[in-house]
Amino acid sequence: MRHILSILLENEAGALSRVVGLFSARAYNIDSLTVSTTEDPTLSRMTIVTHGSDEVIEQITKQLNKLIEVVKVIDLNESDHIEREMMLIKVRANGKDREEMKRMADIFRGRIIDVTEKTYTIELTGTSDKLNAFIEAIDRSVILETVRTGASGIGRGERILKI
Amino acid sequence: MQISGAEILVRSLQEEGVEFVFGYPGGAVLEIYDAIFRQQQFKHVLVRHEQAAVHAADAYSRSSNKVGVALVTSGPGATNAVTGIATAYMDSIPMVVISGQVSTPAIGMDAFQEVDMVGITRPCVKHNFLVKDINELAATIKKAFYIAASGRPGPVVVDIPKDVTQRLAEFHYPESVSIRSYVPVTRGHPGQIKKAVNLLAEAKRPYIYVGGGAVQGNASAEVTELVKMLGVPCTNTLMGLGAYPGQDQQFLGMLGMHGTYEANMAMQYCDVLIAVGARFDDRVISVPSHFLSQPKKIVHIDVDPSSIAKRVKVDVPIVGDVKHVLRDMIDLLKQTGQQVPPQNLANWWKQIEEWRSYNSLLYTPSNEFIKPQYVVQKLYEITGGDAIITSDVGQHQMWAAQYYPFKRPKQWLNSGGLGTMGFGLPAAIGAQLANPDAQVACITGEGSIQMNIQELSTAKQYHTPVKVIALNNRYLGMVRQWQEFFYGTRYSESYMDALPDFVKIAEAYGHVGIKVENPADVEPVLREAFSPALKERLVFLDFRTDQSENVFPMIQNGKGLDQMDLPPHMRDLQIAPFENNRDYGNMC
Numbered sequence A: 001m002r003h004i005l006s007i008l009l010e011n012e013a014g015a016l017s018r019v020v021g022l023f024s025a026r027a028y029n030i031d032s033l034t035v036s037t038t039e040d041p042t043l044s045r046m047t048i049v050t051h052g053s054d055e056v057i058e059q060i061t062k063q064l065n066k067l068i069e070v071v072k073v074i075d076l077n078e079s080d081h082i083e084r085e086m087m088l089i090k091v092r093a094n095g096k097d098r099e100e101m102k103r104m105a106d107i108f109r110g111r112i113i114d115v116t117e118k119t120y121t122i123e124l125t126g127t128s129d130k131l132n133a134f135i136e137a138i139d140r141s142v143i144l145e146t147v148r149t150g151a152s153g154i155g156r157g158e159r160i161l162k163i
Numbered sequence B: 001m002q003i004s005g006a007e008i009l010v011r012s013l014q015e016e017g018v019e020f021v022f023g024y025p026g027g028a029v030l031e032i033y034d035a036i037f038r039q040q041q042f043k044h045v046l047v048r049h050e051q052a053a054v055h056a057a058d059a060y061s062r063s064s065n066k067v068g069v070a071l072v073t074s075g076p077g078a079t080n081a082v083t084g085i086a087t088a089y090m091d092s093i094p095m096v097v098i099s100g101q102v103s104t105p106a107i108g109m110d111a112f113q114e115v116d117m118v119g120i121t122r123p124c125v126k127h128n129f130l131v132k133d134i135n136e137l138a139a140t141i142k143k144a145f146y147i148a149a150s151g152r153p154g155p156v157v158v159d160i161p162k163d164v165t166q167r168l169a170e171f172h173y174p175e176s177v178s179i180r181s182y183v184p185v186t187r188g189h190p191g192q193i194k195k196a197v198n199l200l201a202e203a204k205r206p207y208i209y210v211g212g213g214a215v216q217g218n219a220s221a222e223v224t225e226l227v228k229m230l231g232v233p234c235t236n237t238l239m240g241l242g243a244y245p246g247q248d249q250q251f252l253g254m255l256g257m258h259g260t261y262e263a264n265m266a267m268q269y270c271d272v273l274i275a276v277g278a279r280f281d282d283r284v285i286s287v288p289s290h291f292l293s294q295p296k297k298i299v300h301i302d303v304d305p306s307s308i309a310k311r312v313k314v315d316v317p318i319v320g321d322v323k324h325v326l327r328d329m330i331d332l333l334k335q336t337g338q339q340v341p342p343q344n345l346a347n348w349w350k351q352i353e354e355w356r357s358y359n360s361l362l363y364t365p366s367n368e369f370i371k372p373q374y375v376v377q378k379l380y381e382i383t384g385g386d387a388i389i390t391s392d393v394g395q396h397q398m399w400a401a402q403y404y405p406f407k408r409p410k411q412w413l414n415s416g417g418l419g420t421m422g423f424g425l426p427a428a429i430g431a432q433l434a435n436p437d438a439q440v441a442c443i444t445g446e447g448s449i450q451m452n453i454q455e456l457s458t459a460k461q462y463h464t465p466v467k468v469i470a471l472n473n474r475y476l477g478m479v480r481q482w483q484e485f486f487y488g489t490r491y492s493e494s495y496m497d498a499l500p501d502f503v504k505i506a507e508a509y510g511h512v513g514i515k516v517e518n519p520a521d522v523e524p525v526l527r528e529a530f531s532p533a534l535k536e537r538l539v540f541l542d543f544r545t546d547q548s549e550n551v552f553p554m555i556q557n558g559k560g561l562d563q564m565d566l567p568p569h570m571r572d573l574q575i576a577p578f579e580n581n582r583d584y585g586n587m588c
């Protein structure tokens, strides 16, 4: 099953490679990984999307916690949460495609952020499923390039991940 | 006053009460060696290969309560140390390894003797550091020792660029250390401890399975007290040997791939299992599904949550330090007066005694060939069971584990998790330095000893009079055994041809060497080696042992704990399968 793990870790050189190394050394899956510093510059916040059986996810969580630089780990799946991913997608926007792409971007609440005679670059934010759905919805042959950030997640309501 | 980084390092090691640093010099650590030259507080032990420095530091730690320290230069010095680091990591041994690194501006330039030590060792250390700022050096050393020894112990690497050792700074050694992201648990959850005790109070066939965590956690006294007060059977893993006294009636021997019949059968058929600092290793329980096919309730005490429910789902996980958890358990048992129902226990012991009566460690004595098991038994007798025994990896290691019933923890030092040939001799040197008055023997094979035989020179220099007990079967015996069983006796590359004359080698290094070919000579020669006359000498005993001897019992890959390959004398016995609720009434 797909899980979103939120990790708070020391913002130190090498911390990221420890996390990534752990996943490859123990043959865990990384579907996506995002990381950046938080409002507290000594801390980074990472979101990892992974999948595996309950046993594997339990081990991943424990192994992450075991890393000295990891401060906290939560599995967002354990309660209500919000996830967002951003995609920049460059599409061919020629002739009849141009109108169609604009319409699709609107339907998915995307924003066209760069325009040339032949292309649009669309910024789209949502769950990873929504971004997938957009890619499915448009004609594959018009896609020139996609860049995705990977999902970021946060608990709903009062639930916070902090030290 | 400002002092150099090298001096800061040396002062920090002194602050940690370091007695010995095992190491080997080179360009990147010259500054450090100069600072070592100018101090007297700790001793440096110059090994002959960096791998040996790490093994010696590791065994120094295994045989004491201290953190071992090794020092190596950058590049090849650092890579040579990696096998030693991985060995310590797999067995959870606290150690600090200091490696030199090229100067900070040269990092990443493919500089001379540059290797990314932090990157190379990342998967086989508890933690590692690259110190780029001299002002962080002292605090990093403090953290390294703290991390190495607390929680689940393990090796910590501190990589120090040469320019950091040369720069100047004030020295302040922090008094304490706290790391917000690292807070090991010590006390177990009282509710969980209560559950464990309640399970015992209803148990039909309780069993206590004790591993290396009880040795590392100095919990031998608590283990023994608990087992005694409950009157239950106890087994040790290879790493746990000595945590419970090996000669005691309640001890069933080692379990696992080469465990005793009774220890393995009890593991399979117990109904309440208390795992104490043991990690359900594949060499212990083989296939988890087969192990669990016989229903049992499992309590697992471990300081590392990731050891729990890794291979086997458990009913009562208890995260905490074994010593504390067992103490709390004992106190609770005393308080509530709970015990295992006596009739259950009596029946369980009858079953166990039946298993034990087959004597699965029996071997056929010989007047013609020296039986390796016999050598170990005689060694036990002659050392009064008190020697510190190190070993290498192979058949000899298993015979040492099976036939030398260790009395106390930290008496048996071997590489279990990584299975590193070449561990034994440097480990013996480290153990002897940590225990100057102890008898130290290294049980080895002619294959393994050659992986670090150069350390005979170190032993000479530092007067470590260890006794090398080579069970020389002219084979990579453990490999040969597998080839005999599973590869149609095709002994591919397992014959040790062109063996050196070990007696001459020992003599060339300034030691005593004795070759033993006749079974009748085993005992007198061992007596001689351990006699006062040779007390101060390293003695290398080259026992020419039976080439075809195999280690039994043995659990083949994919087989269960109750599906052992048995020694010859047990093969024709009609052993009734285990029966739940059997009536033991008429058995004597």
Ligand SMILES: Cc1cc2nc3c(=O)[nH]c(=O)nc-3n(C[C@H](O)[C@H](O)[C@H](O)COP(=O)(O)OP(=O)(O)OC[C@H]3O[C@@H](n4cnc5c(N)ncnc54)[C@H](O)[C@@H]3O)c2cc1C
Residues within 6 Å of the ligand: B090, B091, B092, B151, B152, B153, B210, B211, B212, B213, B214, B216, B217, B218, B236, B237, B238, B239, B240, B254, B255, B256, B257, B258, B259, B276, B277, B278, B279, B280, B281, B283, B284, B301, B302, B303, B304, B307, B320, B321, B322, B323, B393, B394, B397, B398, B415, B416, B417, B418, B419, B420, B478
């Ligand atoms: C040739 C060969 C054959 C082998 N055959 C066998 C065999 O037949 N039987 C066998 O048992 N092994 C055998 N081994 C060894 C095996 O590979 C493992 O190394 C060993 O079984 C692991 O022992 P352990 O479970 O005690 O764990 P260890 O590796 O000693 O781990 C200790 C556990 O305790 C925990 N711990 C540490 N300190 C504490 C503390 N203070 N409080 C609480 N928990 C703590 C750790 O987190 C860890 O989970 C063999 C090895 C070789 C090389």
Ligand SMILES: Cc1ncc(C[n+]2csc(CCOP(=O)(O)OP(=O)(O)O)c2C)c(N)n1
Residues within 6 Å of the ligand: B392, B393, B394, B395, B396, B397, B419, B420, B421, B422, B444, B445, B446, B447, B448, B449, B471, B473, B475, B476, B477, B478, B479
């Ligand atoms: C460094 C290393 N290389 C290879 C092995 C694989 N191996 C395990 S046991 C063994 C044979 C050891 O031979 P010897 O030291 O003579 O011991 P014996 O089994 O004959 O007692 C080998 C090659 C290992 N454990 N370690």
Ligand SMILES: [Mg+2]
Residues within 6 Å of the ligand: B394, B445, B446, B447, B471, B472, B473, B474, B475, B476, B477
């Ligand atoms: Mg051999």
